[in-house]
Amino acid sequence: MKRLIFATNNKHKVQEVRAALEGRVEVVSLAEAGLCGEIPETAETLQGNALQKAQWVWERIDTVGAGFDGCFADDTGLEVDALGGAPGVYSARYAGEHCSFDDNITKLLAALDGQENRHADFRTVICLIENGEPHYFEGRVDGQILTERYGEGGFGYDPVFMPDRFAVSFAEMPLDVKNSISHRGLAVAKLKEYLEQ
Ligand code: IMP
Numbered sequence: 687m688k689r690l691i692f693a694t695n696n697k698h699k700v701q702e703v704r705a706a707l708e709g710r711v712e713v714v715s716l717a718e719a720g721l722c723g724e725i726p727e728t729a730e731t732l733q734g735n736a737l738q739k740a741q742w743v744w745e746r747i748d749t750v751g752a753g754f755d756g757c758f759a760d761d762t763g764l765e766v767d768a769l770g771g772a773p774g775v776y777s778a779r780y781a782g783e784h785c786s787f788d789d790n791i792t793k794l795l796a797a798l799d800g801q802e803n804r805h806a807d808f809r810t811v812i813c814l815i816e817n818g819e820p821h822y823f824e825g826r827v828d829g830q831i832l833t834e835r836y837g838e839g840g841f842g843y844d845p846v847f848m849p850d851r852f853a854v855s856f857a858e859m860p861l862d863v864k865n866s867i868s869h870r871g872l873a874v875a876k877l878k879e880y881l882e883q
Pocket of ligand 1: 843
């Protein structure tokens with residue numbers, strides 16, 4: 687079984703991706719691999735950030751002992767039509783540096799107050815580095831921004847995002863259902879298909 691370092695310490699993401707790749711790939715988080723430090727994330731595109739994060743790990747992979755086949759990183763943006771695609775690549779710090787998920791939702795709901803066009807999409811780009819070569823996998827899900835928070839599950843903007851063809855928010859869905867339709871789930875499915883080739 688392949689062992690890959692996932693360039694994140696977000697436990698929700700690790701849980702989601704681990705579940706999707708179970709039995710195929712051993713997914714090891716940064717902390718589990720013994721890597722610490724702030725990974726730069728200064729690119730202006732999701733692809734650029736995913737590459738930057740994966741490269742940061744790749745440059746250090748020999749320092750954490752043998753046995754890793756490579757590493758991957760993801761970058762996600764929530765793109766809201768009525769906001770010209772914002773917050774996009776700035777989704778994590780929409781309400782400012784060190785803001786909470788809840789702060790971001792509060793700012794988003796205020797920005798869309800009275801707005802009828804509530805269409806948005808989540809887009810994820812994964813960058814896998816094996817043998818020094820980057821490979822990209824993209825997933826996207828379309829939906830609507832709700833007018834208030836629903837549900838306790840998930841993370842980030844999940845309580846206010848309702849994917850098309852569903853009548854509940856991401857935060858109200860069981861993880862396996864979210865994974866089967868989500869931006870990250872679709873990108874991970876492409877990664878999985880590639881790793882199985
Ligand atoms: P990241 O680049 O993957 O860390 O994502 C940037 C930001 O997008 C996160 O801080 C979250 O606010 C949001 N985000 C990413 N993935 C999800 C998701 O699956 N649900 C809700 N929000 C998400």
